Amino acid sequence: MPMLADLVDAVIGVDTHTDTHTAAVVSRLGSHLATIEVSADAAGYAQLTGWAAKHAPGPRIAWAIEGCGSHGAGLARALAAAGHQVIEADRPKKAHRRGGKSDELDAIRAARQALAAPDPAQPRTGDTREALRILLATREHATKTRTATVNTFKALILTAPEDLRAQFRGRPTAAQVRAALALQPRPGQPVSERHLRQALHQLARQITGLDTALKTSLTNLRSLVRGWMPALLAEPGIGPVSAAQLLVTWSHPGRFRTEAAFAALTATAPIPASSGRTARHRINPYGDRNANRALHTIAVSRLRYHQPTIAYATRRTAEGKNTREIRRCIKRYLARNLYRLMEHQPTLDKP
Numbered sequence: 001m002p003m004l005a006d007l008v009d010a011v012i013g014v015d016t017h018t019d020t021h022t023a024a025v026v027s028r029l030g031s032h033l034a035t036i037e038v039s040a041d042a043a044g045y046a047q048l049t050g051w052a053a054k055h056a057p058g059p060r061i062a063w064a065i066e067g068c069g070s071h072g073a074g075l076a077r078a079l080a081a082a083g084h085q086v087i088e089a090d091r092p093k094k095a096h097r098r099g100g101k102s103d104e105l106d107a108i109r110a111a112r113q114a115l116a117a118p119d120p121a122q123p124r125t126g127d128t129r130e131a132l133r134i135l136l137a138t139r140e141h142a143t144k145t146r147t148a149t150v151n152t153f154k155a156l157i158l159t160a161p162e163d164l165r166a167q168f169r170g171r172p173t174a175a176q177v178r179a180a181l182a183l184q185p186r187p188g189q190p191v192s193e194r195h196l197r198q199a200l201h202q203l204a205r206q207i208t209g210l211d212t213a214l215k216t217s218l219t220n221l222r223s224l225v226r227g228w229m230p231a232l233l234a235e236p237g238i239g240p241v242s243a244a245q246l247l248v249t250w251s252h253p254g255r256f257r258t259e260a261a262f263a264a265l266t267a268t269a270p271i272p273a274s275s276g277r278t279a280r281h282r283i284n285p286y287g288d289r290n291a292n293r294a295l296h297t298i299a300v301s302r303l304r305y306h307q308p309t310i311a312y313a314t315r316r317t318a319e320g321k322n323t324r325e326i327r328r329c330i331k332r333y334l335a336r337n338l339y340r341l342m343e344h345q346p347t348l349d350k351p
Contacts, residue, residue, distance in 0.1 A: 004087075005029070005115050009058025013089065013111030014048075014065045015103045016040070016072035022103035023048055025055045026111035033057070035104050040071070045078040064089040064114035066106065068123040069133075076123045087114045088123045124251035128228050132221065132244045136290075139217040139241070146210040153180070153203040160196060180204035231345045235338070236309075237301035242294040249291040250342045259339040266291040268335040270328060292331070295338075299330040 004011065005028040015022045021040050025033040034055040038044035052061060063079050065072040068088040079086050089110035150173060157168045157176065168176045180200040189197075222240040225233060225247065232243040249266060256262040263269040267287030284292075302309035309330060316326045 003115070004062060004117070007060065008062045008085070009060045010056040011062045011064055011087075011111040011114050012052050012056070013107040013109065013114070014063065014072060014075065015106035015110065016065060016067045016070075016075065017103070018071060020044075020103075021048070021072070021075060022107050023052070024104060024107035024111060025052065026108060026115070027057055028115065030112050030115060032108050035107065037103070040074065042078070045075055048075075049079070049082065049084075061085070062087055062114065064110045065123070066090070066110050080123065080125065086123050089113055124248065124255070126252055128224055129248055129251055132224055133248050135217050135221050135224070136241070136244055136248060139214065139221070142210050142213050142217070146207060146214070149203055149206050149210065153177075153200065153207065156196060156200055156203070160200075161193060164193065164196070177204045177207050181208070229342060229345055231341060232338070235298075235341070236306045237298040242297050245290055245294040246338060246342065249288050249294075250339065253343050256339070256343075259336050259343075262339040263332060263335040266295060266335050268292065268295060268328070268331045270332060295331045295334050296327070298334055299327055302330065303327070 008028055010028060010033070011026050013024050013026060017040065019040055020037055021044065022035065022037045024035045027033060034051075036048065036051050038048045038051075062085040063076075064087045065076050065079075066089045067073075068076045068086070076086050076088075090113065153176070154173075157165060160168075167179055171179065181204045183197045183201050185194050185197055218240055221244045222233070225240055225243045228247060229243075232238055232246065233240065238246075250256070250262065256265070260269065265287050267284040267289065269284055269287075271284050299309075303313055304310075312330070313326050316329065321329070
């Protein structure tokens with residue numbers, strides 16, 4: 001496939017922030033032509049498009065925007081609605097900032113990175129995808145909050161007076177939560193125990209509320225995935241949460257030009273780690289870590305319950321592969337096949 005430099009006259013890189021955006025025009029050969037800083041609002045977006053038309057060396061313009069899912073979301077939506085070609089640029093790693101750090105330099109890097117990338121990714125779009133993203137973000141927050149709340153709950157039980165602790169000893173968490181919900185202050189008890197009972201009761205109510213929220217979010221995720229692409233849920237080892245995350249990352253047909261580009265973004269593309277007579281690859285630590293985690297969850301599930309995957313792991317073990325290498329191979333296989341499924345599977349609902 002042709003490189004982006006063969007298709008455009010210029011790329012405008014944009015370094016996005018909460019209040020301002022800095023944009024730099026870079027020619028298709030990589031030379032920096034102009035820079036501007038605008039406000040991060042509708043007026044700034046209009047100013048930016050007018051400025052780009054004046055300073056670009058030709059009419060074919062692509063926009064490489066950092067933070068399309070955060071600070072640059074508004075600009076990406078405005079440009080896409082106006083018919084501009086928008087590319088989702090990765091924020092530069094600190095190790096790659098050897099030439100210094102500034103908003104202008106970051107904007108130039110974003111543009112040159114898009115020119116150099118063989119498969120630049122389009123920004124993620126779609127109403128259902130956005131709903132899934134919101135549900136996943138709130139679910140992750142609820143999960144972490146529940147874990148912290150349960151840890152505090154358990155720590156208070158551990159240091160409770162013996163007569164109170166005996167009511168919880170040896171019982172599973174769900175039973176302990178139910179027992180804490182029934183706790184009532186007793187007359188004549190020390191002030192510390194009164195506050196302890198109140199704290200345990202309050203924490204138990206929080207855990208119960210979070211359990212309800214998590215159950216509701218799972219139901220909503222399953223409903224949205226079934227309405228968008230039910231074929232994902234029919235795949236072995238894929239539940240509503242993993243399916244939702246893959247759809248959020250993939251977004252829509254055509255966002256990735258090849259399955260290799262999808263594998264690169266999901267951090268399942270192998271990194272060569274060979275030396276001398278040893279030929280091997282290692283796990284990729286970069287890319288979309290949430291998508292990588294979803295593929296990891298699917299791989300672990302298949303290694304436990306999916307007989308073809310178990311047979312594959314057994315064969316590769318006999319060939320001398322270790323567990324991490326086998327898991328990497330399975331995740332790369334999953335990225336390839338699930339990308340093809342999502343790219344070509346008819347959907348029941350628009351994304």
